Amino acid sequence: MKLNLVEIPRVKTISKEDFFNNYVKKQKPLVIEQLTTDWPAYQKWNLEYIKQVAGDKTVPLYDDRPVSHKDGFNEAHAKMKMSDYIDLLQETPTNYRIFLYNLMQEVSVLQNDFKWPKIGLRLVKQLPMLFFGGENSKVFMHFDIDYSNILHFHFHGKKQCILFPPSETPYLYKVPHSLISREDIDFDNPDFEKWPALQKAKGMICNLKHGEMLYMPEGYWHYMKYLTPGFSMSLRAFPRKINNLGKAAFNVFVMRHYDVVMRKWKGQEWIDYKNNQAIINTNKKL
Helix, strand or coil: CCCEEEECCEECCCCHHHHHHHHHCCCCCEEECCCCCCCHHHHHCCHHHHHHHHCCCEEEEECCCCCCCCCCCCCCCEEEEHHHHHHHHHHCCCCCEECCCCHHHHCHHHHHCCCCCCCCCCECCCCCCEEEECCCCEEEEECCCCCCEEEEEEECCCEEEEEECHHHHHHCCECCCCCEECCCCCCCCCCCCCCHHHHHCEEEEEEECCCCEEEECCCCEEEEEECCCEEEEEEEECCCCHHHHHHHHHHHHHHHHHHHHHHHHHCHHHHHHHHHHHHHHHHHHC
């Protein structure tokens, strides 16, 4: 069985006014195909180039193992030289991904390869993160802690993105005190007998190719799957809605720290409790 998904709208180019009025204001996702064609990155950014300029860096790697009380908050599962990691990506499918690592800060030459797009959003002018993944590697269904509006650019190969608006949260088996849905849900081929609420969820899907950008409005759930080895970059803008600013502050300053304390205190019992509550809370709303 498949999820109830429609294709995310696409344009080749768009004016700043059109994008802001019809997508940012209305909080609707959009793929812009040619936003990066005048960036040096459009011609230069591929895995071989990253290997050339950053091959000597030791990078943190994450796989798709479920959250455990034994792991620290966003603690890496392994480390590897970037050159060895890129060789691994190109040789065989792997679950290892890179995220939350500021490669641009470590390799300053990369900072010259992109441009801050003038697209109607006040982007946070901090160095963007780069995210890497191997063929068929996946990022759990989640939403971002800060409720940012996100411009998500993909390079080298193809990546599939599934989005759900915040309105669909009741059907996504959200794990309480966290930003994720149940990690044992296969969003590529969901078991509706086990997860019946997913049948009610209405989402969107797109496949990003090299240089394309996906706009994700604030608070949108997203699930990412690398169809081929590749990497992505995100630029962010603070949430425009006051209530989302409040939710972001709560997540950063309260929820995250509370969860860390409970993991240390209760251990796996806390993780199991949250996963069970995700089912109970969702079923109540059916």
